[in-house]
Amino acid sequence: MFEISELNKRNRKTQKLFQILFMMMTLLLITPVLIILGTLIYKGGSIISVDFLFTHPTDGMTAGGIFPALFGTVWIVAVALLASVPIGVAAAIYLSEYAPDNWLTRIINLAIINLAGVPSIVHALFGVGAFVIFFKFGTSILAASLTLAIMTLPVVIVASRESLQAVPKAFREACWNMGATRWQTIRRVVLPNAVSGILTGVILEVSRTTGETAPIMFTGAAFFLPFLPQSVFDQTMALSLHLFVVSTQVPGVPEELPYGVALVLIAMVLLMNSISIAFRMYLRGKKKW
Amino acid sequence: MVSSAEALVKDANQTLKLDVRDLSIYYGDTPALENVTLDVREHEIFGIIGPANAGKTSFLKTLNRMDMFTSNMKVQGDIHFNGFDIQKTRNIYALRSRIGVVFPLPVGLPLTIYENVALSPRLSGIRNKADLDVIVERCLTRAALWDEVKDRLDSLGSLLSGGQQQRLTIARALSQEPDVLMLDEFSIAVDPVTTMRIEDVLKELKSEMTIILVTNLVQQARRLADRTAFFLEGKCVEIGDTEDLFTGNAKEQSTIDYIEGKFG
Numbered sequence: 001m002f003e004i005s006e007l008n009k010r011n012r013k014t015q016k017l018f019q020i021l022f023m024m025m026t027l028l029l030i031t032p033v034l035i036i037l038g039t040l041i042y043k044g045g046s047i048i049s050v051d052f053l054f055t056h057p058t059d060g061m062t063a064g065g066i067f068p069a070l071f072g073t074v075w076i077v078a079v080a081l082l083a084s085v086p087i088g089v090a091a092a093i094y095l096s097e098y099a100p101d102n103w104l105t106r107i108i109n110l111a112i113i114n115l116a117g118v119p120s121i122v123h124a125l126f127g128v129g130a131f132v133i134f135f136k137f138g139t140s141i142l143a144a145s146l147t148l149a150i151m152t153l154p155v156v157i158v159a160s161r162e163s164l165q166a167v168p169k170a171f172r173e174a175c176w177n178m179g180a181t182r183w184q185t186i187r188r189v190v191l192p193n194a195v196s197g198i199l200t201g202v203i204l205e206v207s208r209t210t211g212e213t214a215p216i217m218f219t220g221a222a223f224f225l226p227f228l229p230q231s232v233f234d235q236t237m238a239l240s241l242h243l244f245v246v247s248t249q250v251p252g253v254p255e256e257l258p259y260g261v262a263l264v265l266i267a268m269v270l271l272m273n274s275i276s277i278a279f280r281m282y283l284r285g286k287k288k289w
Numbered sequence: 290m291v292s293s294a295e296a297l298v299k300d301a302n303q304t305l306k307l308d309v310r311d312l313s314i315y316y317g318d319t320p321a322l323e324n325v326t327l328d329v330r331e332h333e334i335f336g337i338i339g340p341a342n343a344g345k346t347s348f349l350k351t352l353n354r355m356d357m358f359t360s361n362m363k364v365q366g367d368i369h370f371n372g373f374d375i376q377k378t379r380n381i382y383a384l385r386s387r388i389g390v391v392f393p394l395p396v397g398l399p400l401t402i403y404e405n406v407a408l409s410p411r412l413s414g415i416r417n418k419a420d421l422d423v424i425v426e427r428c429l430t431r432a433a434l435w436d437e438v439k440d441r442l443d444s445l446g447s448l449l450s451g452g453q454q455q456r457l458t459i460a461r462a463l464s465q466e467p468d469v470l471m472l473d474e475f476s477i478a479v480d481p482v483t484t485m486r487i488e489d490v491l492k493e494l495k496s497e498m499t500i501i502l503v504t505n506l507v508q509q510a511r512r513l514a515d516r517t518a519f520f521l522e523g524k525c526v527e528i529g530d531t532e533d534l535f536t537g538n539a540k541e542q543s544t545i546d547y548i549e550g551k552f553g
């Protein structure tokens with residue numbers, strides 16, 4: 001009854017073949033990532049030190065550390081998150097839980113998708129016009145962060161809306177049937193179960209925000225500044241722009257310096273991602289249906 | 290001053306929990322239920338039997354205004370609950386909290402067992418932990434679930450077995466302290482032993498509330514219902530004392546045929 005037929009053998013061979021094929025594709029996919037990381041560590045690892053992270057650049061940016069750029073990037077990202085997460089999540093809640101299915105909602109959804117496709121340089125120019133000039137924030141952390149926030153809003157909205165939609169309708173109806181208002185239902189049942197998905201949106205946003213250069217270079221990031229910013233209305237240096245500057249704009253930079261800056265930039269993204277992913281896994285483990 | 294005649298009418302109405310007149314329900318232009326007139330009396334178990342797609346679920350949905358959640362669902366006719374016109378009442382939240390609902394497939398909310406039952410009291414403003422503890426224990430006990438879950442109130446309600454989740458759903462409905470409990474084919478995803486336990490629970494609850502029991506099992510209606518309505522293809526064919534219907538005294542041939550299992 002259990003002897004292996006020719007057909008069994010053929011099926012098993014095919015199955016093995018596809019498994020290997022898919023595995024090779026996956027390996028292929030992560031190869032460039034590994035090469036990039038390896039190169040950065042190999043060429044830039046030697047320059048990384050506490051001093052490098054926490055001192056100012058010297059000698060026309062050909063020596064010294066990257067502290068002002070690191071500091072500025074953290075600020076820009078933090079302010080951008082502060083602006084885009086509440087707005088993005090609120091918009092997602094409206095679109096998922098309240099909006100009637102009519103032409104206006106459909107236009108808004110279409111606009112959000114298209115907003116995600118706008119090139120970052122266009123966002124940069126919008127940021128200059130809107131925040132630097134019209135709202136008179138000047139070239140500042142605030143203007144740069146708001147520009148980034150607008151650029152990343154679609155990601156936050158779409159990811160949040162999808163994770164809200166993933167909460168089964170039956171849960172909502174059970175709550176409504178008890179006499180709960182929409183808001184009570186959202187707060188008690190829908191949001192707590194959508195948090196892990198919403199975090200995914202935030203992770204994506206953080207990664208994008210940290211590395212973006214074009215949207216901040218006209219709105220708030222400076223080529224070189226001897227001082228740290230004192231408030232969100234000051235300009236600041238930023239890692240991504242600093243990387244661009246030391247690798248292309250300044251003569252006489254030692255080879256390991258740009259690699260070191262890039263390594264720090266990537267390490268920051270990876271660190272923030274891992275924290276968010278760990279948090280997400282923690283929440284996932286707690287909530288289930 | 291209210292004239293004595295009006296007072297009399299009002300008194301007669303008060304023993305009616307639900308008074309449904311000429312109710313028709315449409316999905317788009319397609320009727321799901323037409324011209325239903327019936328009343329549900331206080332402290333009775335009102336059974337509704339009938340084959341699939343007869344309009345039983347649609348009927349329940351209109352009673353607590355669940356029709357609002359289905360965009361193409363239209364309701365015509367009058368429904369009075371405790372003498373109030375439910376189409377006119379602004380406070381649908383109050384209406385819904387007076388009516389407990391149990392669905393065919395149990396919906397354990399993704400909360401702990403405790404929070405599933407404490408949710409409705411919390412929504413109505415009870416914060417005190419000791420008060421909530423009392424309510425949770427009482428409702429779980431009345432739903433015949435307390436003994437099975439009392440040691441793990443903090444585990445997830447949605448991970449209980451089907452039969453346990455259905456009793457959790459009933460406990461949650463009871464935590465609303467409802468006037469009316471509506472059950473829609475509650476035993477579909479429940480094992481026979483649990484079904485019998487829930488039926489016993491319902492018999493006891495009758496003294497405290499009015500129960501509307503939609504069931505796909507005619508024998509369940511016979512065991513539980515005081516009066517039974519037979520729905521067929523969007524019409525309410527007949528309403529009568531359950532005993533009469535099941536002892537061959539139904540007026541309509543289709544009722545007799547359905548009860549005898551000639552179609553379904």
Ligand SMILES: Nc1ncnc2c1ncn2[C@@H]1O[C@H](COP(=O)(O)OP(=O)(O)O)[C@@H](O)[C@H]1O
Binds near residue numbers: 320348
């Ligand atoms: N959301 C809906 N949209 C369109 N038609 C529906 C919807 N829900 C139910 N119906 C239709 O209404 C009729 C009655 O359905 P239902 O009330 O669920 O009957 P029952 O509960 O007796 O099986 C059926 O013909 C069904 O196809």
Ligand SMILES: [Mg+2]
Binds near residue numbers: 345346347473
């Ligand atoms: Mg049904």
